[in-house]
Amino acid sequence: MTNDLFLRALRGEVVERPPVWIMRQAGRYLPDFMKLKAKYDFFTRCRTPELATEITVMPIDQIGTDAAILFSDILVLPQAMGLPFEMKPGKGPFLASPVRSKSDAERVYVPDVEEELDYVMNAIRMTKSELNGRVPLIGFAGSPWTIFCYSIEGQGSKTFNLAKEFAFTNPSAAHSLLQKITDTTIAYLRAQIKSGVDVVQVFDSWGGVLSPVDFEIFSGQYLRQIVEAVKDEAPVIVFAKGCWHALSTLSASGASALGLDWTIRPEAARELAGGDITLQGNFDPARLYSSAGEIKGMVWDMIDAFGKDRYIVNLGHGILPDIPVDNVLAFVDAVKTYPQKP
Numbered sequence: 001m002t003n004d005l006f007l008r009a010l011r012g013e014v015v016e017r018p019p020v021w022i023m024r025q026a027g028r029y030l031p032d033f034m035k036l037k038a039k040y041d042f043f044t045r046c047r048t049p050e051l052a053t054e055i056t057v058m059p060i061d062q063i064g065t066d067a068a069i070l071f072s073d074i075l076v077l078p079q080a081m082g083l084p085f086e087m088k089p090g091k092g093p094f095l096a097s098p099v100r101s102k103s104d105a106e107r108v109y110v111p112d113v114e115e116e117l118d119y120v121m122n123a124i125r126m127t128k129s130e131l132n133g134r135v136p137l138i139g140f141a142g143s144p145w146t147i148f149c150y151s152i153e154g155q156g157s158k159t160f161n162l163a164k165e166f167a168f169t170n171p172s173a174a175h176s177l178l179q180k181i182t183d184t185t186i187a188y189l190r191a192q193i194k195s196g197v198d199v200v201q202v203f204d205s206w207g208g209v210l211s212p213v214d215f216e217i218f219s220g221q222y223l224r225q226i227v228e229a230v231k232d233e234a235p236v237i238v239f240a241k242g243c244w245h246a247l248s249t250l251s252a253s254g255a256s257a258l259g260l261d262w263t264i265r266p267e268a269a270r271e272l273a274g275g276d277i278t279l280q281g282n283f284d285p286a287r288l289y290s291s292a293g294e295i296k297g298m299v300w301d302m303i304d305a306f307g308k309d310r311y312i313v314n315l316g317h318g319i320l321p322d323i324p325v326d327n328v329l330a331f332v333d334a335v336k337t338y339p340q341k342p
């Protein structure tokens with residue numbers, strides 16, 4: 001690997017500077033991505049290895065991040081489990097017949113992921129060959145709770161109250177569905193690793209809608225099953241947005257790193273997560289609207305606060321679609337020019 005900074009930071013080694021990548025870097029704001037988006041619908045971009053590869057490698061060539069993340073979506077997994085999600089342009093995921101009853105949940109099945117999601121594996125192999133060892137490739141999946149949220153709700157939501165209602169009033173059906181999603185996710189991440197990804201990240205984008213007690217019941221235990229099953233095959237990063245209360249339990253899960261959103265101070269996150277684990281984050285995505293000079297100052301302060309070791313610079317959530325490319329370059333450049341302290 002020509003640039004293995006990201007892998008070394010995940011192992012907790014002393015590094016010359018922290019690595020940087022950006023959640024959702026493989027889409028959204030790059031003009032060349034917009035051109036492909038105008039030509040091909042979302043799942044065509046995911047299912048065509050040439051397109052997924054081109055989009056994945058784009059930020060490596062144009063932005064210079066230290067890791068690539070495969071262009072795909074967390075919802076390809078429930079699609080393979082019999083939930084035919086569509087992507088509505090400008091709106092996001094949509095499932096015409098969401099899971100609303102025990103019998104709906106029973107119809108969801110554990111597929112053969114290597115067969116059903118072979119296009120993901122083909123995209124990984126093609127991307128690895130195109131990257132040619134320049135930077136590591138990150139594979140990913142949604143957390144069982146987050147996939148459950150979309151499967152019940154059928155679309156995005158600010159609160160996911162329908163998903164919570166289902167979980168709280170049908171706990172046994174909810175747990176059997178969460179377990180099927182967990183089993184599929186483990187097989188899926190293992191298949192991604194076998195196809196060549198160097199690291200995997202699990203996105204619990206909606207763990208933060210749960211109370212700390214319910215998080216443990218409906219999300220934490222499934223996240224831990226995944227980490228346990230995968231950690232000996234590749235480093236695992238767990239990003240549980242809005243779940244600072246779970247940092248200490250997640251830190252004991254065997255994950256190599258924990259992702260953080262922007263609402264927590266670096267010092268507090270270090271204290272909650274404990275000594276050895278690598279932390280990743282947590283620049284407010286909207287702070288990329290600031291000037292290049294301000295971005296640089298804030299990034300340097302952030303690295304000072306986390307410390308340059310056991311740390312991966314990232315945003316606290318996905319990049320916003322209208323961030324000017326020059327500001328993204330300023331963010332990455334700030335990390336690369338971070339002054340070494342004696």
Ligand code: 1CP
Binds near residue numbers: 087093
């Ligand atoms: O046509 C388009 O381009 C639609 C926009 C888009 C893109 C570029 C969606 C729809 N998904 C993606 C790609 C994607 N999604 C990646 C690829 C890598 C990258 O861009 O860097 C990744 C890692 C995801 C993960 C994802 N999808 C998450 C977890 C991360 C997060 O942001 O919290 C979630 C929650 C989704 C669901 C999803 N897919 C797309 C949208 C608009 C949404 C969110 C819907 C909502 O508001 O709830």
